[in-house]
Amino acid sequence: MTQPHLADETRPRTPTHHLTLRFSSTRRGARLAxxxxxxxxTEWTGLPYDSDPARTVALVTAELASNAVRHGSLPGRDFRLTLLHLPQTFRIEVTDTRPERPAPPVTPQPADESSGRGLILVQAYTDRWGCTSNDGYTKTVWAEVPLRTTRS
Structure with missing residues (x-):
């Protein structure tokens, strides 16, 4: 079930595992994230790399990180990736240095546009996603990927 776009929310539930790292606001930083x-x-859940949740985590993290690099960075400022293993979901949080909220996903996209579909994919592949801003200097875009798998 997808929540309305950009719902504000505090961090839910207590994670089983969590990790936070900073990455350079470059294409390489987004790829490493x-x-x-x-x-x-895969380490925290034991799910294989080719499972549906792993593929979804790759897609969602790539989108959020590339948006942070492309739209949310200021010169010399990194972005922060936080990963949380929650009971039924894997939460991805990307914090960048621009407090402006992302524009809502627009559907349908014109066929000749080469970009602008990323948040539509995030919305389609996650249980919930949104954006929070706890100060005037940063914003965090988050998404929760369900851990259930349809592959055997």
Missing amino acids: RQLAVQQL
């Missing part, structure tokens, strides 16, 4: 997220998911 994606790789780390999948690695942590």
Whole structure:
């Protein structure tokens, strides 16, 4: 079930595991964040790399991290990735240095547009997602990937 776009929420439930790291606001930083997220998911849950949740974590982390690099960075400022293993979900949080909220996903996208579909994918593949801003300097875009798998 997807919550309304950009619902504010405090961090839910107590995580089984959590990890927070900073990455450079570059394409390389976004790629490393994606790789780390999948690695942590598989390590914490025992799910294989080719499971549906692992693929979804890769897609969602790639989108949130690339948005932080492309739209949310200021020169010389990193973005922060926080991963939380919750009872039924894997929560991905990306905090960047621009407090402006992302624009709502627009559907349908014009066929000739080469970008702008990322948050639509995040909305489609996650149970819930949103954006929080706890200060005037940063924002955190978060998404929760269900841990149930349909593959055997």
